[in-house]
Amino acid sequence: MYFGPSEIDADEMGYAMSRLEIEADFCDAGKDFCGVGSSSGSQRSSEHLPDLDHEISQVTKLRSSPHQRFSREVPGRHQLPVSTVRMLAGRESNFSGRGRFSAADCCHMLSRYLPVKGPWLVDQMNSRAYVSQFSTDxxxxxxGFQGSHIRIYNVEKGWKVQKDILAKSLRWTVTDTSLSPDQRNLVYASMSPIVHIVDVGSGTTESHANVTEIHDGLDFSSDEDGGYSFGIFSVKFSTDGRELVAGSSDDSIYVYDLEANRVSLRTVAHTSDVNTVCFADESGHLILSGSDDNLCKVWDRRCFIGRDKPAGVLVGHLEGVTFIDSRGDGRYFISNGKDQTIKLWDIRKMSSGVPARHEVLRNYEWDYRWMDYPTEARDLKHPSDQSVSTYKGHSVLRTLIRCYFSPAHSTGQKYIYTGSNDSSVYIYDLVSGDKVAVLKHHTSPVRDCNWHPHYPTLISSSWDGDLVRWEFPGSGEAPIMSKKRVRRRHFYY
Structure with missing residues (x-):
């Protein structure tokens, strides 16, 4: 974590924290935060472009920068974080004229305290962890684990297991899960056209499919499939909880109407596996998809131009897209790619079709499931790259590794973070591209990780079976590594 030359000293921070305890109403976002910061210095990737010169950089700064009266700008010098004490004193003196901190002031303070301490063990299983997600609140x-288990933990009750689900008809692994907005139902998918739904709100802790509870099956296949069995890589609830959107191994996007209990839309979206789908904003009109055909596509359900034709295409990845996360504003999203990069996109830059120069000729043979990325490919750039910015440093190998924007409430989405094949979690500054933190603990690829929407807590899950918690400031004992590991078969997706 980077503070720069004006790093907060212990006396200053102690005073600041005492003021935070006395005046707990300083902002809703920070009411449970405390601790002393540490700095490890940030690293700028040599492959990264200069600081982002785009509208999103200004929007990010507006959402995570303090009021101008708190800061002292020196021409020609890098703008350093404003002291917490200075901001508290400024509020006491009513520098801003509002008598309180703004949301941006809060984000500026809270985003400096990254969840980098620890880790502390949450759970340990004898199978690979594939999915890990906080609920919206x-x-x-x-x-979700490869060995058919899905566990739901109650964060507010000391991470107690609230629901221990044994999945039904699991094929290979739990590929994705999604919790309904009202937190009453959970759906889980595997390499099957059947998505199962579980009642999270029931009083039963042990949920064994069709033994202790019924796991209703939602069939995404149709008579047109002719008995072909496909798998679902990605599934998400809509904001109103009435629909599911899914991406599949038959190159398609599906929308499932839960009230009608049927597939309401299927479109052959790509020319290869659709690894990831999500809604671009709360309206549910725009769907984003990413595929092994290297493309990101935008689908507008209000105006389908033609069958299987997207509203736009975004080109830039040299290899398949493993995951997409939307910023939630209907404009920006990020994608993780097998070309070992995260890319930031502006939907308004999309083209109506695939550019003629999309196909980039390889002069190497490579399979990400068991081979390292070729050295000669690391400096290649797509000739028609439409992305806003590119972030490098982590590795996307062996499995569909996920990436995300940091929480809006506490950081103003000024960071992006990702798991990595090198067993670490990487946190990047969105605007500068700096690696502000690398979290190391695991012994196998970190496929998924998730930042708490309000607190400085991050959970990482790995193929080593460990589910661990990173915090600021952190407390408790460090995790104890188990010496017993189940031998894993070498199959990946």
Whole structure:
């Protein structure tokens, strides 16, 4: 974590924290935060472009920078974080004229305290962890494992297991899970056209499919499939909880109407596996998809131009897209790619079709499931790259590794973070591209990780079976590594 030359000293921070305890109403976002910061210095990737010169950089700064009266800008010098004490004193003196901190002031303070301390063990399983996600309000945490288990933890009750689900008809692994907005139902997918739904709100802790509870099956296949069995890589609830959107191994996007209990839309979206789908904003009109055909596509359900034709295409990845996360504003999203990069996109830059120069000729043979990325490919750039910015340093190998924007409430989405094949979690500054933190603990690829929507807490899950918690400031004992590991078969997706 980077503070620069004006790093907060212990006396200053102690005074600041005492003021935070006395005046707990300083902002809703920070009411439960405390601790002393540490600095490890940030690293700028040599492959990264200069600081982002785009509208999103200004929007990010507006959402995470303090009021101008708090800061002292020196021409020609890098703008350093404003002291917490200075901001508290400024509020006491009513520098801003508002008598309180703004949301941006809060984000500026809270985003400096990254969840980098620890880790502390949450759970340990004898199978690979594939999925880990907080609920929207942060009260629950869901983890899906290859060995048919999905566990829901109650965060507010000391990470107690609230629901221990044994999945039904699991093919290979739990590929994705999604919790409904009202937190009453959970869906889980595997390499099957059947998505199962579980009642999270029931009083039963042990949920064994069709033994202790019924796991209803939602069939995404149709008569047109002719018996072909495809798998679902990605599934998400809509904001109103009435629909599911899914991406599949038959190159398609599906929308499932839960009230009608049927597939309401299927479109052949790509020319290869659709690894990831999500809604671009709360309206549910725009769907984003990413595929092994290297493309990101935008689909507008209000105006389908033609069958299987997207509203726009975004080109830039040299290899397949493993995951997409939307900023939630219907404009920006990030994608993780097998070309070992995260890319930031502006939907308004999309083209109506695939550019003629999309196909980049390889002069090497490579399979990400068991081979390292070729050295000669690391400096290649797509000739028609439409992305806003590119972030490098982590590795996307062996599995569909995920990436995300940091929480809006506490950081103003000024960071992006990702798991990595090198067993670490990487946190990047969105605007500068700096690696502000690298979290190391695991012994196998970190496929998924998730930042609490309100608190400085991050959970990482790995193929080593460990689910661990990173915090600021952190407390408790460090995790104890188990010496017993189940031998894993070398199959990946």
């Amino acid at each position: 942060g009260s629950l945490f869901i983890a």
